[in-house]
Amino acid sequence: MKTFNDPEVFARVKRLPLYVFTITDRFRDEAIARGVDVVDFSMGNPDTPTPQRIVDRLEAAAREPRYHRYLNPRGLPELRAAAARWFKRRHGVELDPEREVLISIGSKEGIGHALMAMLSEGDTVLAPSPTYPIHAFGAVLAGAESVPVTVGPGVDFFESLVEATEKAERRPKGIVVNFPANPTAAVATPELFEKIVRFAEARDLFIVSDLAYSDIVFDGQKTPSMLAVPGARERTLEFMSLSKSYSMPGWRVGFCGGSATLVAAAARVKSYLDYGLFGAVQQAAVTALDECDDEVVQIRDRYHRRRDALVRHFGEAGWKIPPPAASMFAWAPIPEPFRHLGSLEFAKRLIDEAGVAVAPGIGFGKAGDGFVRIALIVDEPRVQLAAERIQRFLQKGPGGK
Template sequence: MTDSEFHRIKRLPPYVFAEVNAMKARARAAGEDIIDFGMGNPDLPTPPHIVEKLIEAVRDPKTHRYSNSRGIPGLRRAICSYYKTRFNVTLDPESEAIVTIGSKEGLANLAQAITSPGDIMLVPNPSYPIHPFGFILAGAAIRHLPIGQGFSFMESLERAVKHSVPKPLAVVLNYPSNPTAEVVDLDFYRPIVEFCRKHGIYILSDLAYSEIYFDDVPPPSILEIPEAREIAVEFTSMSKTYSMPGWRIGFATGNKKLITALARIKSYLDYGAFTPIQVAAAAALNGPQDCVAEARAIYKARRDVLIDGLASAGWQVPSPPASMFAWAPIPEQFAHLGSLEFSKLLLQEAKVAVAPGIGFGEYGDGHVRLALVENQHRIRQACRNIKQFFQEAGIAPLPTVRRAPTAAASAPAGAAPVAGSKQRAAS
């Protein structure tokens, strides 16, 4: 018996990242120094006050029992306090907020809760893999909406709804985007909310990178549009904001009907995250936010070093305004290879691992994604390696942009703090 006999697994294509990961593992086993920009796995330490709160909570034996699948009340109140302070959005912690075991689990479980076989989901392409595959696993049919330069999201949305039978159930949004790093403002969301309300289509917004931004204006929440509460739910995560990826803790907020559906299915599937993790997550949201500004500044400094270093190697890559990724168009000399073969070549010749764009959808195949998860010294080394490889391929350096020094231990100039750098009172 093979896994191809199982219906849901048959709908999953081969994991395209696996080839690069296998090559990376073989190279490291052979003693090669591989600089890894492949996985968006934050390398910064979790802030000490959050770790200390976890230790304090875990010493209480009462916290070792089953938790609450909807999330402990204190954390749900902290989530709502964050939304009020950061977005000026008032939420009910009982009916409009739920704790998830990471945003990935939340999206996948909501898909199971609301999807019937044959339902049509509208998903950006390229996109984070759980956005389409969470619904594919739930039995949905996926209609891809191409995004990026040259595409109008609203035009793609209108065309998809016009030509879909049955009517689409929901549309996924993800800004700041993984993998493209694109950001949008409320004027982008407004016509989408109006259109989806008119057609009875739910909106699922993934806001996992809301606090990793490099411009003066923080990315908005779709829930800042009052009418969005009628149709939208928003997912976010503690992983990137507070460098807590392995803790597996996130939350969903918004439309009561969708939150109730997610709570119902979670009640059958899990007992919630370990209570001390939830206690520590509440301390993160309620506590001082200087750590978030510091992390943001570190990512910004790394971004600048990477973009300038790649330019000096002859690789013109747009500077991302947010997220922890650079979305890099494959140089013209290698474009015929496609993203997977180019990623393998980069690993072999420059000892640099990246994520092939095809892993995020067919419209990503002209790009690779680089994660800002190596320190500045390693980034510079990676750029030197790439420069040497490119020179051998006949690619000339580009003029570099002169930037003012970025202090990695302070917030970017003009950037608003996530929720104020002062201590917030526990709700």
């Protein structure tokens, strides 16, 4: 009998690199075990509680026996209708809740299922680089490949898209886009989305658009929707998550809207893999989408204040952080004297020598190795404490003296 003693004996598992954040989590946890008061910017995990009215709706709905049963994996009709209202209210996009909306267990799961539905063995999809892992490795889970498209502040994404397509060995089947972007915090304009749709039409590509950070936009800007572009609906699935906008990360609620054909394809795959969310969670999500716009503004403003504090205090400490235009992250170049270390070793030293945890850019692909991602999940007094420690760390230099 064969003994399975290495997960990488399975070809698909072998194609998935070890999640870098499991390594940095270990560094952080080891420091905490040594008694270090770690200031932790490494996780993309909102630290503020879910608005109370959402929790109250969960508690009430959890007492209703009808939600204790298996439910339609496409999502409750009430939640699909609320998601359609969200698209209409935020972006002026009209969707049919029955045919053009699907509820997912967070946008990450939804994107993974959609790519499994739309890609076959040997296919390729264009995906941002640096990237949130599911945007690139969702293709790998489907037996396909991703083609990196450079993204980031100051990068012409459309130019990168054209160049990547021309260099691709196989004709791509689709495009994954994420604006505002994780990890780079890059934002898109309506003009860019218009170009992407026309590009996809000319090559008959599907589009997966991730709007997870669409509500976390600063300085009076507004995030466009791909579905608002004429012609996009026929080939696009656009995903949204309640995790960041409503401080509901552990609730795992997401949704997508767009092409009825693509919704049906994703729903069929999903129906084989899960029965959907607990009904009480879905009812609470209806309350979030329909009644909590004021709380979304408060949550966005909190991230805005933290962004400003981070940029100010770290700048005074000697680490210039480009202010992100959106998202709950800053994408920070590694200070020049430390850049040769690479992002993983730099992040390890920052924990060991300064008690500050950040996410190494290599965790988002090779293109991210000159950067670290700093999550805006720490209030100003802790930001200031981290800056004081970083100032001493930078003054010692990479030799640590």
